[in-house]
Structures are given as C-alpha cells and as structure tokens.
Amino acid sequence: MPPAGTTAVSTRGLRKTYRHRGKQVVAVGGLDLDVPRGGVHGFLGPNGAGKTTTIRMLLGLVRPDSGTVRVLDRPVPEALPEVVSRVGAIVESPKFFPAFSGRRNLALLADAIGTPPPRVDRVLADVGLADRADSPFRTYSLGMKQRLAIAGTLLKDPELVIFDEPTNGLDPAGIHEVRQTMRSLADAGKTVLVSSHILAEVQQVADTVSIVTRGRLVTSGRVADLLAQAGAGEARVGVADPARAAEVLAARGWAVRPAGDGALQVSGAPDLAEVTRALADAGLYLRELVPARADLEQVFLALTGTTPTGTTPAGPAGQQQGRPAPHGRRARA
Template identity: 65%
Template sequence: MADLAISTRGLRKTYRTRRGKQVVAVQGLDLDVPVGGVHGFLGPNGSGKTTSIRMLLGLVRADAGVMTLFGRPVPEQLPAVVSRVGAIVESPKFFPAFSGRKNLELLADAIGAPRTRVGEVLDETSLGERGKDRFKTYSLGMKQRLAIAATLLKKPDLLIFDEPTNGLDPAGIREIRETMRSLGEQGRTVLVSSHILAEVEQVADTVSIIGQGRLLASGSVAEVIGGTGKATVKLAIDDQAAATAVLAAAGLTVRAEGNYLFVDGAEHPADVTRRLADQRLYVAELVPVRADLESVFLELTADEGLGAGGPGLAGSQAITPDAVRRTGATETTGGGQ
C-alpha cells in the first residue's frame, strides 16, 4: 500500500434527489493511483469522477467501501494526511484588483506558508513574469494556473485537479498540461480528472477509465491502449472471402469494412502478410492501425451504454475486449442497476 497515493475498494455513493429518486453515482469503484507521475481519471460526464474525488477529500460521505491516501484510511485519518494533499475542485476566489503575487502572499500568510514560497510557486506554474499584474487582467488559463500555484504553497505530495482545463482555449489547455507534466516529473502525484481524452493521453503516465461509477480499465497508457502487444492491421486484398477464411483459421479476428479487412490479434503485422502469402493471397495495401486512448475510451464507455462521444474512431478498433478483460469489468457491465 505504501507505494499508492490513492486506493479505493468497493467505493459506493447513492444520492437521493429531492423527489426521492435514487441516483447511483459511484458503484463499487476500485481505484489505485501510484505515487509519482500524472494519473488520468477518465470518464464521460456523470460517470462519478467528481463524487469520487469529493469522497476522497472528505467532502462527501461514502455509503460503502474503503479509501486510503498514502496508505492511511480516510476519512478516519484524513487530518494526518491532509497537509500532503492539494486539490482544486472548485475555482478558488482571488481578489481581482490585487496582483497574482499579492493574492498568493495573503494566502500564504493565512495557511502559515513562508512568503519565500510565493516566488517559487509562481515560477513552477510559469507565472513568474506576470506575478506583478492584477488578477483581473489574467487569461482564464493564467487564473487556473494561479489556482494551481495556490495549492502548491504548502508543497503537497498529491495534487488533485477536477477537470482543470474546462473552459480553456487550446493555449490555456497546453499551459495546464505542461504544468501538470512538470509537477509529475518532480515526483509529485497528480490526479487529473477529465472527459477529454486527447489531452490526458499526452500527459498521463497511468490512467483509470470509469463508466457509471465503476472501473472499466486501468494501467499505463500503453497498457490500456493495447497491453497485449498484439497488432491491429487494416488491409486491402482482392479476394476478401479467401483471406478472411485463412486468417480466421489462424485464430485471428477479421472484420470487413468497405474495401478493407481489419485483422486483430496478430503478434506482428508481418504475420498477416506471411499467412496470406503462404496461400498465394497477396495484399495490395497494409496499414498497422494505431489505437489511441480515445478509441479505447469510446468503446469501453459505449459498452456501458454511456455514449461518451460521437462517431469517433470506435468502429475501427477491436482492442476493447483486452482492455476490459484486464479489469474483469465484462461480468458487471450493462446491469443498469
């Protein structure tokens, strides 16, 4: 447990609406976040990310399950670890007419952090040069980085950011991404929730994908994308029927889409051409299909009936079963409880 910054087992939360309806926000979540690096906590809107984070921070009470932060059970021992955790769950309030630096100095005084820390956190969030300017002149991205700077004042080991790039333009998103990456590289643990996969894929070392309050897949980005090391290839061939028969007989999964066959499960793309050539079937075109996190995410969440995205790439990928298998989530999906 000592090497996990966050761990949850069987975490559950059901909300009751004013009309007495029950909303199951989190249903048996098992989450492990290793110490050090950036962990993407991914799921479509409404999948239970914010509720899970709020339970970890002691802001919402769990109905069932256990949680630890740095090996300490929470909320029971939250006071012992809370100083190691910095979180942005809602936009903090800053004084618009004061500079970013002044705002941070006031905060540092309030929480007992040394003022020398202010210059350091401004630099860490690349705000050093603009620190003297008034808060109200900042772009949204700079405001968000000042919020991150504020959480860094007390040198937390774990930073929790809930959808930190919401509402930011591409430049702002890039700045936040770079800030998160450098925090992870310093050995801090960053948990960042998002429903925007492309963003997280570029910065996360490890990810957890959730849907309807349950873990669907987790591991390093490479593992989740296709940890089996098996290839998916797209190929064009004259005799599709004969090629399908040969490849299926070799235990590969073949799917026809228009003029192309998509073949999953080969150890290497060359295996596909060799098997076909052995039977005097020659490919006209062969392209290895690179899976990305977005595709995995769309397929996983589509299985949950969540409709995480538009048409996307999901239709051309067949790697999901492997990703799902890693968490054993197939047995529990689709219950709609």
C-alpha cells in the same frame, strides 16, 4: 490491496448514493481505485461517471455510504487532519481578487495558511507565471488563471495534487499550458491525480490511468500497456485486389472492413506477420501494411460500447446513435 507505501490513493468498495426526484441514484457503486505514487494518473470517464463524487470523498468533503478510502497511507476521513497539509486540490473554479496581482493573491493565501512569503515566488515560477506575477488577475487568460490556482495548491508543497477537470473551458493554448504544468509537477516527484472526460488530452500526459463508467472501474494500468492491448493485431492493409483480400482474411476469422482509398482495416490477427503470410499464400502481395495506433477513446469504446461523451459510435449511415450518459448527463458526477 497494494503494499503500503506504493499508492497515493486507494479505495475499496467505495459507494455513494443520492436522492434525486424521489429516486435513489448511485453516483459511485463499489469503486476499487489505486493511484500509484509518483507520475500523472488519469481518472477517466464520461460526465456523470462518478469522478467528482469520488474526489470529494477522497478529500473528506463527502462521506461515503460504505467502503474505505486511504490517502497517503492514512484512512479518510478519520485521519484527514494528518494528511490535509500533504494534499493540494482544485475541485471548483478558482476564486481570486480580480484587481490584485497574481503575486498579491497568492501572498494573501500564503498568509492565511501560514506559508513563508518566499514560497510565493517559488510557486509562481513553478507554474510559469513569474513574468506575469505583478499583472492583475483580471488580465490573465483562462489558462493563466488555472495555473495560478495550481500555484495556490503548491504553496504548502503537497505530495499529492488533485485536479478535477482542469482543462474545462480552456482554449488549446490553455490546455497545453495546464498539461505542461501537470507534467512538470510529476517530474518533480509529486503524484498528480487528474480527472477528465477528455481522454485524448490526458493520454498525452498520463503515465497510468483508471477508467470508470456508471460509478464503477472498468480498467486500469499503464497507458502504454492499455494502448498496446487495444492496438494489437490491427492494421491498415493495402493490396491490388481488396475484395479478394477481404475474403481471404475474413476466412481466417479476422474482422475486415473498408478503410478508404481501396485499403482494408484488419483487426483480430494475433501477429501482423500472419496477415502477410495469409495474403502471400493466396497470391496477393502487400503494397501497404500500417499497424494501427490505438488511443484511450478506442480502449474506452471497446470496454463500454460508448464514447466518453456517452454516445455510441457512428452507424453505417454515419449518424450518431444517441444514448444518454449515466445519470442523465449531469455536468458533474
């Protein structure tokens, strides 16, 4: 268990099962999760991996079968009344009055939770909606509607903000808007926990991540560290005689495969300088050596053997070899 005060969220042995068609389904199976304070933490995995169920347990909406949950150093659900005002969350689609302006909708919400009225204009500015504050909600784009929902969670100035699949259904512009909003919240000192199955999107904004599949943690850490590990010793290699180069490199125990345009993709080398030396010793000289840039999907694939959508990568014929996601590809965990 990390020292007190260093995590915004910590779970140990968290487990939740459901009955489905007469069978017991494990939604979350012994999850150990640590979300450090400050920054954006991505909670990543395919649909059906247990992300939403976990978030509902963090918020006291679902009671775990076993295990412990601590949010802002307090046990949940026992101390939920103490922390609820310090946590903001969007778990489902936001509900607002279509004919009312963004400002009016937030003013009603602020009145309901006892937030001073001046706070409304502040949060509208924080999410970049000040210039559309008086427009009816029905005229907002999907991205703007999501940002208004985020503004609603900020009315009580929470320390921890939780988003469950916040970019679902958004176009690229909306995704960019929400991503910028999450980053600005983290830069302002808040902790942002965002669950998603779109790893490439979260990679652009997250400082740290936890990757789960089938309700269990498979890895966690700083994004930069995970990417560095995944891309270590992998590179695109170009030489005049790729067939001979492939033999030389494979003889060293490294994985070699065609990379198009006569180049090779080499992985497993402890140091790319070793690739250069091995080829030079065989009288082969490089015309291209480009280190691979890993992404979180590659990390996920290496750890689980599936993509975040729950399928295996394309086989030799370029066809997807389907494999169902955990728990029958439910839309949400």
